[in-house]
Ligand code: HEM
């Protein structure tokens with residue numbers, strides 16, 4: 001087992017594991033966001049629970065951070081190594097003849113997701129940390145004490161058109177990333193068998209529907225405010 | 226047909242090299258691609274110029290010696306064939322055809338279109354073999370029953386001719402399709418079980434040391450492979466590698 005990250009297949013395997021983790025997290029994030037469309041109260045309750053539960057805050061959240069950082073750092077490491085494996089590029093290369101655009105541009109879709117994530121952190125995570133741990137307000141209540149603040153804050157964030165547009169573009173890139181990534185991750189861990197065909201369809205559905213769902217939620221809050 | 230060829234010319238491994246234009250006229254659509262290059266070379270020799278160096282041997286798609294990156298694809302635009310089996314009818318009169326060597330840091334150019342693919346030999350030496358008792362009581366391979374499904378898959382993997390098109394087509398210059406074919410052909414058979422653990426570890430180690438890139442599952446190799454070696458083999462190698470790593 002020693003030094004598995006020093007081998008090409010080991011790195012690939014680790015990349016896939018971090019990706020699986022992110023894809024599961026994405027589902028959970030989507031489920032909670034969906035609540036905000038149907039019930040402000042339910043969204044508030046769950047947000048407060050997620051934001052104050054010690055297991056989630058101090059165990060799950062650090063694991064998630066590690067997962068994200070590991071995934072994109074490893075993504076860059078692999079990209080650099082792979083570029084080094086060819087010193088002179090072809091004068092004419094017909095990549096479209098044998099592979100999808102998504103598969104050849106994972107680093108660019110990933111890079112855009114990273115930019116989106118940075119903005120997403122500045123938008124939601126930093127204010128949260130500031131309120132809870134710097135100002136010490138763990139109540140989760142609005143300034144006037146009239147009910148929870150989470151839903152209000154969410155709607156407020158999706159007022160500016162630029163932010164909604166940016167979120168939409170970010171999720172389009174996530175969809176492109178997952179259109180290749182979902183099934184690629186299974187291949188990386190060695191799962192290529194009689195289920196692969198069916199899984200391809202499922203992967204496509206996941207890659208399109210989940211990001212689309214996030215977009216719809218952002219638009220709903222933009223137009224319903 | 227009249228064609229313009231843009232051919233990579235490079236005197237030796239240290240020369241910088243570059244694309245040179247050549248006009249060829251009266252090319253028959255029934256010619257093979259290599260015959261077309263033979264005609265060009267005859268022409269160049271008659272003009273006292275240096276002929277274009279390119280690899281070939283059997284010219285019937287079995288040895289894996291021919292190569293060439295033709296119009297942006299390994300072994301050219303046709304599917305399931307090597308360059309020696311590519312015919313000029315795949316092109317149109319007036320076409321411009323780019324002819325480049327297979328590119329990978331692990332496949333350095335020797336001259337013009339000839340590259341050094343001995344990295345593949347070294348990977349084979351690292352584990353592409355089995356142990357057989359040859360001291361007089363050798364067991365006939367046919368005496369060992371093999372599940373038909375596995376035998377077919379092993380045979381499919383064994384059809385890899387080691388041409389390197391997978392490496393050339395891969396955006397990462399990864400050799401995983403080749404190595405996985407070589408790992409699979411043994412992993413699927415009882416004769417291959419004895420060295421199974423060491424084989425996959427050593428072959429992958431050698432592959433990494435040779436400077437090939439890392440597979441990102443684009444699938445370009447499978448499409449361009451003249452023998453239709455399947456990505457399933459890469460998945461199998463990943464499993465074998467994981468199993469071996471956990472053991473060792
Ligand atoms: C933070 C920015 C991100 C960057 C820079 C990034 C970069 C990359 C790169 C370069 C690859 C290809 C590497 C390879 O296949 O070996 C990759 C694969 C993948 N990524 Fe990302 N990614 C990011 C975020 C995400 C997110 C948020 C998800 C899912 C929610 C995700 C899911 C995947 C999947 C499923 C794969 C395929 C893994 C595999 O083939 O084994 N990525 N990523």
Ligand code: SF4
Nearest residue numbers: 385386388389391450
């Ligand atoms: S896997 Fe296919 S493309 Fe790669 S070396 Fe073998 S025959 Fe050639």
Ligand code: FES
Nearest residue numbers: 282284289291309
């Ligand atoms: S020359 Fe033998 S395969 Fe093409």
